Amino acid sequence: MPRKKGKKGYKATHRLRQRDKDKRGGNAAQNLPSGEAGSLAQLAESYLENLAVRNYTADTIEGRRDALKVFLLWVVERELLELSEITKPILESYQRHLWRWRKTNGKPLGISTQRSRLGTVKDFFAHLVKQNHLPANPASELEMPRPEKCLPQESLSLQEVKQLLNVPDTTDPLGLRDRSILETFYSTGMRRGELAKLELHDLNRDRQTIRLRQGKGHKDRVVPVGTRALKWLERYLDETRPKLLIDPNEKALFVTSYGEAFNPDVLSRMVSKFIKRAEITKPGSCHILRHSCATHMLEGGADIRFIQQLLGHEKLETTAIYTHVSIEQLKAVHSKTHPAEKPPEPRPDDQENDTGNA
Structure with a gap:
């Protein structure tokens, strides 16, 4: 060359x-x-x-x-x-x-x-x-740059999630599909690639679960899907998916207007568009719903090990970063324990004045 x-x-x-x-x-x-x-x-x-x-x-x-x-x-x-x-x-x-x-x-x-x-x-x-192509490794003592300890992107607030979910026009078949996609992301915390690979048989309506096959690291897992998300999924499957199908043998759970499984990049562009239309200034796409799911569950009292299982993290340290994001819990502890947040004790002269007025 x-x-x-x-x-x-x-x-x-x-x-x-x-x-x-x-x-x-x-x-x-x-x-x-x-x-x-x-x-x-x-x-x-x-x-x-x-x-x-x-x-x-x-x-x-x-x-x-x-x-x-x-x-x-x-x-x-x-x-x-x-x-x-x-x-x-x-x-x-x-x-x-x-x-x-x-x-x-x-x-x-x-x-x-x-x-x-x-x-x-x-x-x-x-x-x-x-493989015996080299007698010694010239890279063995190469010192790697120290890793940075950065917080993940800021999650959406509950109000912002509501704004985002209300963007798709659910009177339109494609809007109904898009609403069910957003609800599934937020309810399960799955990755965009995992959602793109979902097939019809992965959804168990009776048990309210979704099976994620060959996720990150070739790992399978089963995650719960909330009642609200399941209702939107059922509406999509009953009303929209049959209209989008071209090949009746298509197995993908979510299909495009071409009747095919989604490409993850297309999902990212779609969610980014909805975030802008919701007038949310925070940057992000599909992954911000994953962050929001984990953060809101943690703030709601979920044990971090359950969140680890939901997100499919191999190490608890990966999930533990959400403890840094959940500022609401820290604010609550701060207001209860910090001396400056405690109400001032009444002064003796104030008590005398109160007695006299009585």
């Missing part, structure tokens, strides 16, 4: 998501730079294939592919074509490059993005050592 020089080549190196999208949000596959047998590119493809054999999710493999593409284009641009040329100082130079890199809006790469890209490179070289 010829070396790219100049400003245009520099930018081209870092275009991670140059995807051709059709009008319904489809993505084209991303290819690594081509290479001969034994080249870095060929070894990278072998590494990705190994991830698939080890049952890593398609989303994880795609993310690793994107990260490797950035790294490989960076080394090719510097004519580092041999595996033996990739040393620890070279990798440290790549790490500094990521730290200095600026997006088109002038902002740096997020720490989580830097850690993700470097983590992929470290795992890639560990794989090469295991």
